Amino acid sequence: MAYKFALLGFCILSSLAASPAWAITDADIMNFALNLECLEATYYSTAVNGYGLNATSLGGGPQGVGGGKASLSPDLIKIATEVANDEIDHVGDLRAQLGAAAVPCPAIDIGSSFEAIANKALGITGFYPYNSDINFLLGAFLFEDVGVTAFYGAVPQITQKDNLQLLAGILPVEAYHAAILRTLLYNRGLEIVQPYNIRVFDFVQALSNLRGKVGNGKDQGIVTPPAGGQSTQYPFANLIPQDGKGIVFQRTPDEVLAIVYGGNSTQPGGFYPKGMTGIINGTLSSA
Ligand SMILES: *[C@@H]1O[C@H](CO)[C@@H](O)[C@H](O)[C@H]1NC(C)=O
Ligand SMILES: *[C@@H]1O[C@H](CO)[C@@H](O)[C@H](O)[C@H]1NC(C)=O
Numbered sequence: 001m002a003y004k005f006a007l008l009g010f011c012i013l014s015s016l017a018a019s020p021a022w023a024i025t026d027a028d029i030m031n032f033a034l035n036l037e038c039l040e041a042t043y044y045s046t047a048v049n050g051y052g053l054n055a056t057s058l059g060g061g062p063q064g065v066g067g068g069k070a071s072l073s074p075d076l077i078k079i080a081t082e083v084a085n086d087e088i089d090h091v092g093d094l095r096a097q098l099g100a101a102a103v104p105c106p107a108i109d110i111g112s113s114f115e116a117i118a119n120k121a122l123g124i125t126g127f128y129p130y131n132s133d134i135n136f137l138l139g140a141f142l143f144e145d146v147g148v149t150a151f152y153g154a155v156p157q158i159t160q161k162d163n164l165q166l167l168a169g170i171l172p173v174e175a176y177h178a179a180i181l182r183t184l185l186y187n188r189g190l191e192i193v194q195p196y197n198i199r200v201f202d203f204v205q206a207l208s209n210l211r212g213k214v215g216n217g218k219d220q221g222i223v224t225p226p227a228g229g230q231s232t233q234y235p236f237a238n239l240i241p242q243d244g245k246g247i248v249f250q251r252t253p254d255e256v257l258a259i260v261y262g263g264n265s266t267q268p269g270g271f272y273p274k275g276m277t278g279i280i281n282g283t284l285s286s287a
């Protein structure tokens with residue numbers, strides 16, 4: 001399976017830069033994780049609080065561009081609030097562990113980036129994650145699984161036990177988040193997303209297909225076999241993306257960047273219009 005190559009992820013990344021002058025350190029990996037947490041914290045906090053990470057109060061970083069308090073049902077607000085608090089804590093946890101080595105959160109686009117990605121996946125225009133429960137879940141689906149697989153991809157590269165313990169503590173929380181999201185989407189799978197007239201199962205599958213396309217084929221939607229063709233019946237669930245042996249699959253930094261940059265790991269864009277901060281950012285100029 002292609003998955004086994006994920007272990008080489010950080011080596012592949014550095015091999016792209018001819019003889020890099022630096023070696024990847026625990027701090028670099030944790031800063032990469034921090035950048036992912038900045039996106040997640042910004043997405044959920046903006047939705048429930050109306051603002052993202054404040055430079056002073058919520059762990060640092062510019063406000064997300066394009067968001068605003070989301071129109072969500074009271075039930076979903078309660079779930080999103082819990083997740084938002086975890087993500088804000090994760091930004092703080094990583095910052096505390098990194099100390100002076102922590103990078104600032106990057107610029108995050110939580111508005112037009114979603115529209116562009118939904119357009120790429122489904123040919124639709126005007127998709128905005130904050131104007132309904134289902135859109136909010138679909139928007140979060142785009143990055144939640146990426147966080148889980150990125151963290152698992154990073155874990156084997158960590159050398160210090162205390163850093164490993166922190167990442168191993170954050171990883172299952174991200175997996176809980178992804179599982180909550182995938183289950184909520186699965187339960188609404190037969191609904192039609194308006195105004196696009198697209199079934200939820202098919203919408204999710206199209207987003208999954210796009211992630212697979214830009215990320216070396218590694219993605220799994222929420223049903224098996226992949227959605228498409230089932231009309232009124234609930235298909236079998238695939239709520240846990242795993243390798244066939246009950247182990248979650250891994251993504252390399254390159255695969256993560258290709259997805260969150262909106263298509264190309266060396267071209268900042270998508271959720272990170274100015275790229276990630278820290279040296280794992282897709283820039284190959286360090287040699
Ligand atoms: C964060 O910033 C926003 C405006 O950018 C402000 O409305 C909000 O009160 C701030 N929150 C905290 C907790 O400082
Ligand atoms: C990404 O962008 C670089 C620089 O423009 C280009 O050389 C490369 O072919 C692109 N990769 C993909 C997968 O499109």
Ligand SMILES: *[C@@H]1O[C@H](CO)[C@@H](O)[C@H](O)[C@H]1NC(C)=O
Binds near residue numbers: 277278281283
């Ligand atoms: C991006 O990474 C390169 C090394 O790969 C580094 O030289 C550069 O400073 C990084 N950019 C930011 C904004 O951190």
